[in-house]
Amino acid sequence: MELKWTWLAITLMVIVLVWLVVWLFPTPFRRTPRNAVLVAHAARLRRIPRFRVLARRREFEMLARVVAVLFLLGGTILLSSRLTSTDSHQPDVSNRDIMLCLDVSGSMTEYDEELAREFAKISEGLDGERIGLTIWHNASVTVFPLTDDYDFVLEQLETAADKFASYDYDYVAGTLVGNGNSGSLISDGLVSCVDRFDRPDEERGRAIVLASDNDPQGKPIFTLPEASDYAAEHDVVVYGLGTREMSVLPGAVEGFTSAVENTGGTFSVMGSDGSTNSIAEGINELEAARSKEPARVTVIDEPALGTGLVSAGVLLVVLAGIRRRA
Amino acid sequence: MTAHLTRVKARMSIHAHRKVRGLLEGEYASMHTGRSMDFNDLREYVRGDDVKDIDWKASARSRALLIKRYAAARKHTILMVASTGRSMAAMNDLDVPKRDLAVMVAGVVGYLAVRHGDRVSLAWGDSVEQHQMPPASGELNLERRLGAIHDNTLPTGPPADLTAVLKYVARTVRRRTILVVISDEYTIDPELSAVLRRLTVQHELLFVSIGDLDPTTIHSNGNVVDIDSGHVVPEWARYDEALRREYAALLTGQATNMRRELDALNIVHETVHDDASAIRAVLKLLERHRHAGRR
Numbered sequence: 216m217e218l219k220w221t222w223l224a225i226t227l228m229v230i231v232l233v234w235l236v237v238w239l240f241p242t243p244f245r246r247t248p249r250n251a252v253l254v255a256h257a258a259r260l261r262r263i264p265r266f267r268v269l270a271r272r273r274e275f276e277m278l279a280r281v282v283a284v285l286f287l288l289g290g291t292i293l294l295s296s297r298l299t300s301t302d303s304h305q306p307d308v309s310n311r312d313i314m315l316c317l318d319v320s321g322s323m324t325e326y327d328e329e330l331a332r333e334f335a336k337i338s339e340g341l342d343g344e345r346i347g348l349t350i351w352h353n354a355s356v357t358v359f360p361l362t363d364d365y366d367f368v369l370e371q372l373e374t375a376a377d378k379f380a381s382y383d384y385d386y387v388a389g390t391l392v393g394n395g396n397s398g399s400l401i402s403d404g405l406v407s408c409v410d411r412f413d414r415p416d417e418e419r420g421r422a423i424v425l426a427s428d429n430d431p432q433g434k435p436i437f438t439l440p441e442a443s444d445y446a447a448e449h450d451v452v453v454y455g456l457g458t459r460e461m462s463v464l465p466g467a468v469e470g471f472t473s474a475v476e477n478t479g480g481t482f483s484v485m486g487s488d489g490s491t492n493s494i495a496e497g498i499n500e501l502e503a504a505r506s507k508e509p510a511r512v513t514v515i516d517e518p519a520l521g522t523g524l525v526s527a528g529v530l531l532v533v534l535a536g537i538r539r540r541a
Numbered sequence: 542m543t544a545h546l547t548r549v550k551a552r553m554s555i556h557a558h559r560k561v562r563g564l565l566e567g568e569y570a571s572m573h574t575g576r577s578m579d580f581n582d583l584r585e586y587v588r589g590d591d592v593k594d595i596d597w598k599a600s601a602r603s604r605a606l607l608i609k610r611y612a613a614a615r616k617h618t619i620l621m622v623a624s625t626g627r628s629m630a631a632m633n634d635l636d637v638p639k640r641d642l643a644v645m646v647a648g649v650v651g652y653l654a655v656r657h658g659d660r661v662s663l664a665w666g667d668s669v670e671q672h673q674m675p676p677a678s679g680e681l682n683l684e685r686r687l688g689a690i691h692d693n694t695l696p697t698g699p700p701a702d703l704t705a706v707l708k709y710v711a712r713t714v715r716r717r718t719i720l721v722v723i724s725d726e727y728t729i730d731p732e733l734s735a736v737l738r739r740l741t742v743q744h745e746l747l748f749v750s751i752g753d754l755d756p757t758t759i760h761s762n763g764n765v766v767d768i769d770s771g772h773v774v775p776e777w778a779r780y781d782e783a784l785r786r787e788y789a790a791l792l793t794g795q796a797t798n799m800r801r802e803l804d805a806l807n808i809v810h811e812t813v814h815d816d817a818s819a820i821r822a823v824l825k826l827l828e829r830h831r832h833a834g835r836r
Contacts (some may be wrong), residue, residue, distance in 0.1 A: 252766070254754045255628035257772075263788055265781070265785070270778075
């Protein structure tokens, strides 16, 4: 709250003050009225009870008028000097980044539709985060980068789920590079997902939802512990989603779990009770780092107070006038 | 110089012509017990008495030397006591200040006395200072006394205090006088009552009250100021019917109380409202006084 034309307010206040001083100080501006009729012993009049009744009534009326004048003056000064408020708007939209990291290897195809739908469910339970989708086989492809446009996110996840359901290999084109003797490289996928986070200099809560069966074929560039360390290094929390068949593969669950817990995340099995819920809760618990967007400063006229005061003053004047008539 | 007295005479001839003339031609004299050269009584001779005063015939009858006594052929002294505090400078009605009315009352009384050959003295004052002018006969001296009343009653003067003035009179005036009190008191408090009682022992007392302008009856847009406090009588208090009634009742009650108090003191009392009533009141006062205040 500040005044746009402070000088006007000060000038008006000075004028009002001078007027009050002239009004209140009897000399030398105000003397006993001239041409007055002099009467003696009029003090007797003041002792009559009826006089006191009238005086109290008059007092009340005058009080109303004084308040009315004060309201009018204050309101007018406020209005004329334009009371404004500067609204420094700090848009704290997204404070967390979540990358959905999807394994689209052959062993995962049957789960990918389910996963995409789960992601859609997860993203519905989120608020203010940026969400991105990256799919990988032995190479990573960004389906859509981190964004806070949830309509777009849901639409994309819907599309992804449909594509996975129809085994549309065009959709996953580019995730399998080379002759196909390597694939489902979870560690490389994780590293490239970690690299998908932008604004590295900002303190944001970062999370990856990594869905895989941890069944890498061929030789990855990074080992899974290396990838996990890399994620931890970048303060990225990884939440693991495994398949039910993973338990068959030796060491798959253990390796995935340790990699995930190394970053502070959790591992859960897809489709098991409350898996999506636990992940959504975990994401919410992520530190809500404020995004450092510049504050938007808006100057807004605040006529409400002045208008209210003036209106109240006018109302009081009218009421006092009616009372006087009555 | 003779402005006050001229006005008084003019008013007297307008308002109460016949009665005033009657008073001037001798009725006024009857209010005084002493008639010069009148025989009063006899008493036994004591050494030092003038031999010329011996009533030989009566002495022969009673076998003792008797002296004739006459009532002293003296001039009477009228002492006018005027309260000249600032409340007397206020208005009696919208046109006439109370001061002018006081001068009128004093003028009527004084003129009658002067024409009768009596001497008129004046005491005046307020709560701060009191003065007097010695007894003197003649219209010029009366005019000076009227001028003193007029000129010493100022709106800027100290408050009125009749008790103080009367105490001053009781302290300083030795001779027996006919004392005419002109004031605007509306109550007789115990102190005033005491000093009045003290003065009635020495003097013949006539009490003239001068009324006040009732602020609730002023139908003018101007300001009305209470001269005692300097406060403006608020306009809203001047146009309220209920207040007007209550105030009138209060004034009536106070007037009745005052009359009762003064009657108890056996002081002849009149209230004066305007010029005409001033003359009438003085005549009534003198008449009542002649009948020992019994009428």
